Amino acid sequence: MKNRQWLLERRPQGMISAADFRWVESEVPAPAEGEVLVKNLWLSCDPTQRGWIAGDTYLPAVKLGAVVRSFAVGQVVESRDAKFVKGQLVQGLFGWQDYACVKAGTESAPGRVPEGVPIETAMSALGLTGQTAYFGLLEVGRPQPGETVVVSGAAGATGSVVGQIAKIKGCRAIGIAGGADKCQKLVSEYGFDAAIDYKSEDVGKRLRELCPKGIDVFFDNVGGEILDAALARLARRGRVVLCGAIARYNDSAPAPGPKNYVNLVVQRGRMEGFIILDFMPRAAEAVAALAGWLNDGKIKDAVDVQHGLENAPATLLRLFKGENRGKQLLQIADAQ
């Protein structure tokens, strides 16, 4: 029994590539007192991982030669912590590997997995992704009924949930995504009022048409020119929720910022960033609301599943190529 692992070989320059990672096989570690040995079943692929391997962000950078940091769901193989038992599902920052020795109180502390839903749902709509949509939209964006909410990266894991919550809250929801198929799905499957295909349409022109009174809340997953177009169309007292800037994560040099930020003055606007980890003490609130909406059919989960630990780098890359359809997951083993 081996522990297959992806280690960080070098910090990425520009777009991440397979050569940034090194595949090794080592012994399965034995848990010390207080530790839990977890077998990973599912890995979560998230844009923020690009930041974690590039340098210090809101978490310390992954060290060269260390296992690549990744959120995961696994199953307890052996527990030397009384709070966990063999066979139990747990989640946490377990990394790109088959087995992780994890411990409460550390970065990779194991947490409980919501029950009564598939693991995929626990990792997407009920996981950090859905909670990001929930807290980012409601706590940072604070949409009011009747307002217009625009979401970039709308076909992604977070964006699709943002649009659906906006509808639940009585707002108009407009999604921006790349490709006609994604855009059609936004309207027909997720209930957005309209979608803009940034690959074939003039985003600024379409925003003028679709948002005649301006954008009240812009939930930005993308950055770059799309953020600029949205800033230009901001409504009076509009809010820009900065969730990420995937368009820029693989830049080797910092790209120019949004020139239309000056419109924040004219429109008395607010642009605010957030990190979902800050909201973890309130996670139960989000999970309860999201689970209720899922149960009532008011939101649909969007999951894109790939398979095999060996495909971890390629699967992460799908996010930056815009190939994923919803939350990108990588299944690497079946539960016992």
Add this chain to the structure above:
Amino acid sequence: MKNRQWLLERRPQGMISAADFRWVESEVPAPAEGEVLVKNLWLSCDPTQRGWIAGDTYLPAVKLGAVVRSFAVGQVVESRDAKFVKGQLVQGLFGWQDYACVKAGTESAPGRVPEGVPIETAMSALGLTGQTAYFGLLEVGRPQPGETVVVSGAAGATGSVVGQIAKIKGCRAIGIAGGADKCQKLVSEYGFDAAIDYKSEDVGKRLRELCPKGIDVFFDNVGGEILDAALARLARRGRVVLCGAIARYNDSAPAPGPKNYVNLVVQRGRMEGFIILDFMPRAAEAVAALAGWLNDGKIKDAVDVQHGLENAPATLLRLFKGENRGKQLLQIADAQ
């Protein structure tokens, strides 16, 4: 008796110039029923005037051939509105001219001038300038005692008051200004804890030295590279108050935005714009507080006075060249 006026000849391209304006002499108008004829005494020069003549902003653009919009203090010459009497001082958007026929309920509605202080003070520390510092810092920036407040354009009319209010509220105040003389004045006269001369010092390096724990509130009057340097140094949950972007007002093409806006995500920061006119219903609150502080010697007024209506374009230009020392005023007549 003539009415000398500066009309808008063309919209500025790049830096404003004398050729953007046309000097005319016309008859002094006669007030209709409900109107008040005002003789202008003092004109206020404000960076936002560049926006007003360039196009629509938060106010409709000044029309070509119309008198250049300007805040002013004048004296009632003839009143056909029962609320005003001859000889009374009034303030409002009376424009670059000797005489204005103004009327309640219109853009140029006359308002009362705070009494018991020189007109210069009523137009600077107690005027829109001081109120901009007051509401922008306290309502948008929301500094807490012990926090670090950094101000760009710190030697200007608004910036100098921002720093002084920050000190009153128990914060560290650091000013950024151009030139050793301005910087020295910030510390010796206005009580800033430190000053950075952006013309001779590396702003980013100095911010790292002076703000080891980061910037809690950045009050930005300038934009451009200074804003980027401050964003790079933002503290956790730091706030950027966007008051203006004088560095960019005379750009003929939009300059790149702040590339470090992405740090708003990492630091959970907030960047927010405001327009002082929104706070006018609460003006009395600011005037009372500012008058108290002036009276107690806790804030000092900074006023730069030029003379003569013929010098209006050149005096406005002083702002964009960074030549003004405090609030830029133009006295064009003496009170009778």
